[in-house]
Amino acid sequence: MGALPGFLEEYAMSIAVRRRSPAYVLLGPDARVVEAGGELARYGLRDLAVGDDVTARADFLAGMLPASDETIELPALTVGEGQHADVHIGVADGTTFVLLFDATARVMRQSALQQKGNDLDLLRGRTVRAAGPLPADHLVDAANVNLRRVAVVRVHLILVGEDEDEPVLDSTRVVETRRAQRLVREELRRQAGLTLETGAAEACAAFGLLSTTGVPERQAIDAARAVLAIVGLIPGVAACIGVASGAVAASEPTSDAVPIVIGPPFDHALRLALLVGPGCVLADDETVTHTQGLERDFVGWTGSQTGPGPLFVRRGNPPRHGELAGVLSALGVVLLEVRQDGILFPTGVVPDWADALLEWEGRASGGLRPADELSFLANFLVDAAEFWDRGEVGFQRSGIWTELDEGGENQAFEALALVGSGGERLLALDFLSEAYTERQELLQQARETRLSFEALQAEIQKKDVLLHCIVHDLKAPLSSIVGALSLLNTRELAPDKVASLLEIGLRQAQRQEDLIRQVLDVFAAEIRELESFESDPRRAPDLSQCLRDAVDSYRPAYQDADVELTLDATEGEMRVVGVADRLERAIANLLENALRYSPAGTRTEVAVENEDGHVRVTISDRGPGVDPEVAEKLFDRFVRGSAGGSSGLGLYYCRITLRSWGGSVGYEPRPGGGSVFWLRLVRAL
Amino acid sequence: MIRKKICLLGAFSVGKTSLVQRLVHSIFSERYQTTVGVRIEKKTLMLDGNDVSLVIWDLQGEDEFQKLRESYLRGSSGALLVADGTRPHTVDIAILLRDRLRDVCGNVPAELLINKADLTDEWAVDPRAVAALDGADSEPIVTSAKTGAGVEGAFESLARRILGGGA
Numbered sequence A: 001m002g003a004l005p006g007f008l009e010e011y012a013m014s015i016a017v018r019r020r021s022p023a024y025v026l027l028g029p030d031a032r033v034v035e036a037g038g039e040l041a042r043y044g045l046r047d048l049a050v051g052d053d054v055t056a057r058a059d060f061l062a063g064m065l066p067a068s069d070e071t072i073e074l075p076a077l078t079v080g081e082g083q084h085a086d087v088h089i090g091v092a093d094g095t096t097f098v099l100l101f102d103a104t105a106r107v108m109r110q111s112a113l114q115q116k117g118n119d120l121d122l123l124r125g126r127t128v129r130a131a132g133p134l135p136a137d138h139l140v141d142a143a144n145v146n147l148r149r150v151a152v153v154r155v156h157l158i159l160v161g162e163d164e165d166e167p168v169l170d171s172t173r174v175v176e177t178r179r180a181q182r183l184v185r186e187e188l189r190r191q192a193g194l195t196l197e198t199g200a201a202e203a204c205a206a207f208g209l210l211s212t213t214g215v216p217e218r219q220a221i222d223a224a225r226a227v228l229a230i231v232g233l234i235p236g237v238a239a240c241i242g243v244a245s246g247a248v249a250a251s252e253p254t255s256d257a258v259p260i261v262i263g264p265p266f267d268h269a270l271r272l273a274l275l276v277g278p279g280c281v282l283a284d285d286e287t288v289t290h291t292q293g294l295e296r297d298f299v300g301w302t303g304s305q306t307g308p309g310p311l312f313v314r315r316g317n318p319p320r321h322g323e324l325a326g327v328l329s330a331l332g333v334v335l336l337e338v339r340q341d342g343i344l345f346p347t348g349v350v351p352d353w354a355d356a357l358l359e360w361e362g363r364a365s366g367g368l369r370p371a372d373e374l375s376f377l378a379n380f381l382v383d384a385a386e387f388w389d390r391g392e393v394g395f396q397r398s399g400i401w402t403e404l405d406e407g408g409e410n411q412a413f414e415a416l417a418l419v420g421s422g423g424e425r426l427l428a429l430d431f432l433s434e435a436y437t438e439r440q441e442l443l444q445q446a447r448e449t450r451l452s453f454e455a456l457q458a459e460i461q462k463k464d465v466l467l468h469c470i471v472h473d474l475k476a477p478l479s480s481i482v483g484a485l486s487l488l489n490t491r492e493l494a495p496d497k498v499a500s501l502l503e504i505g506l507r508q509a510q511r512q513e514d515l516i517r518q519v520l521d522v523f524a525a526e527i528r529e530l531e532s533f534e535s536d537p538r539r540a541p542d543l544s545q546c547l548r549d550a551v552d553s554y555r556p557a558y559q560d561a562d563v564e565l566t567l568d569a570t571e572g573e574m575r576v577v578g579v580a581d582r583l584e585r586a587i588a589n590l591l592e593n594a595l596r597y598s599p600a601g602t603r604t605e606v607a608v609e610n611e612d613g614h615v616r617v618t619i620s621d622r623g624p625g626v627d628p629e630v631a632e633k634l635f636d637r638f639v640r641g642s643a644g645g646s647s648g649l650g651l652y653y654c655r656i657t658l659r660s661w662g663g664s665v666g667y668e669p670r671p672g673g674g675s676v677f678w679l680r681l682v683r684a685l
Numbered sequence B: 001m002i003r004k005k006i007c008l009l010g011a012f013s014v015g016k017t018s019l020v021q022r023l024v025h026s027i028f029s030e031r032y033q034t035t036v037g038v039r040i041e042k043k044t045l046m047l048d049g050n051d052v053s054l055v056i057w058d059l060q061g062e063d064e065f066q067k068l069r070e071s072y073l074r075g076s077s078g079a080l081l082v083a084d085g086t087r088p089h090t091v092d093i094a095i096l097l098r099d100r101l102r103d104v105c106g107n108v109p110a111e112l113l114i115n116k117a118d119l120t121d122e123w124a125v126d127p128r129a130v131a132a133l134d135g136a137d138s139e140p141i142v143t144s145a146k147t148g149a150g151v152e153g154a155f156e157s158l159a160r161r162i163l164g165g166g167a
Ligand SMILES: Nc1nc2c(ncn2[C@@H]2O[C@H](COP(=O)(O)OP(=O)(O)OP(=O)(O)O)[C@@H](O)[C@H]2O)c(=O)[nH]1
Pocket: A447, B010, B011, B012, B013, B014, B015, B016, B017, B018, B019, B029, B030, B031, B032, B033, B034, B035, B036, B059, B060, B061, B062, B115, B116, B117, B118, B119, B143, B144, B145, B146, B147
């Protein structure tokens, strides 16, 4: 290949100068500017003056100078905010030069493509995961254990001193506790196969706290039971509350003295333990956040100085609910006693937040009622009454509900129906915060996973059907080819018959090729959507020419099928925004589609109309037309139940291609029967 | 003023909360925040010159993680059963939930809503087919909490039926 002839080289140069905005800098020794010119401003070198040190102005040159004899090229260098350049550095005629070409458009395009590629990768990753073990392992198991497979076991050993007034935690107690821990741990290993981690040393000493995480719920419950079974053997340990958080609430007193409460959240379980338990409670900072009031209401000893949190011990009778109310209100729970007539009497102070839920019954009675007869609480009281009437031990939960407070914030509540030690009907109202958030987040996660799984499943299904349709499309011409070839194989054919069979075979083969191209086009077009197109009228495609070419190439196929094909009003150029070969392809797809549905002996007309700033191409056939229901979805990527199981990719191709040029495609019924498919293109002006 | 309790029932993420937010506060958020339990809102509608106050119970979505408690339905004068037009199986869930509503509340009015009408590209439910399959007394209402299309109409239509004012 020879050099370009002078006049062409000049032309090529002029293009390069116009499109690539070159700039140059010539440098003397020590990187001082000798001369500079071109579109320097574009590269952030606006007022580069002779004598300037260029490396101080252009960071990208740092370390690149002095230049070697061999020119180096640095493609797609970032030279400023959103500005990219191809930079050439070299020496010519003893002078060091730096030559810059604009590369911004190219880099942007590349990065958009890369982004799209990354998105695809991510999607692929998700598909693999979704098709893999996700539903079985994650969703189903999670469902079985109500949100979370793993539970946290916390075992609190409650130590009771010999003498009521004597501090429980003395050195002998610490030893006892350690011993108890060891016993518990060994027992757990033996019975439930669990290895428990103890908490921080002091915490263990003070509270006999043992905890382990990540245990299946069933095992957590077993573990709590195992602890209970041996607690009685340990000197000084009177009671134990085992809490397996994350599991379903269940209250199962295994003996009079030793209740077990299993349920989330810990605060809640603790409160229940207070209500049904033997009156010994142990709390630490981690689990009980509001402790003022506890000290007042519990006689006994508090050890907040030595341990990480206070320890409350109480012996003797179970607390009466009147005393409990104080504790509960400190914990943020309102305890109300419910009289026969449904009026609620607070057993302690009613906090502000309860105002939204309760209203005064009247000065005389001093009682309260749910604030609204249609409210959640009023509704729950009906269930609660049934529960109380049954006279069972235990409690009934209302389930969580939320209401807007005065500040417009959503607040979550839960109510609990209980029976007091004297048979009182009690209603505990709880204001939830963290517990609610935690549950909300877990649920949200599970559901989002499920949603993306469903979406991917739907996508995979669609693809399967699409594949089926593509195969179906490809098979039709193949049968004609096989038919033609088998006929040719029989002898004694007249020469003109042979020629026509060959013609048919060839044409069907071409048709098949077209279909394959269509499939490939679609996949390519989805990625190409962001690519540029021509809108400069001098280079924009000529619609008239595209129409003529497409019609010419389809003429033989139409003749075969005995369908007339006419082209109207295409004299003269008509420049439109787009890319010529893809525009021709879109037109061809519509011609292919019309042919598919045109009965023999009918006519298909191609026409062009000018609209304000646009051009409209119509292709009208006299086929059966399109069912309005299908019509809405004709241009979708895959039309469920589309005629003959056809993939309909051709129409989808038209849509995405035209859309990327600011145009559109559509369908309307033809007056008098048949279909009109149209393309609307923007004129290149 | 007439006050009525109505419930919104349906599979998770069909747009129950979004429909209520659209009706009551005229807002829409793309962000999904699943409802735990029940969320109660109020809205007064003007119907033929009368104010009707609706106490709207937006219930948690039905799935394997959370089941509907039937006692929540008690005292409901009617319900909106919500399905997602891009997830066909949510229609089945809505229809199942209607049976449970009928078990608790008897034959109260219920409108079937097919929501997310703005997502035309992913739309996968044919309302006419649903009506045929369902044998319901009324056609499903197609809504979009995002654009607001059909939302007020759906609540009004339910309120009218509750008040016995015909369809
Ligand atoms: N495009 C579109 N998105 C919607 C529409 N309605 C809801 N969404 C979206 O769908 C998701 C779920 O909406 P929610 O209103 O939280 O659904 P929900 O039925 O209350 O869900 P749960 O409380 O989990 O049962 C959110 O991301 C919403 O933004 C709609 O009409 N159009």
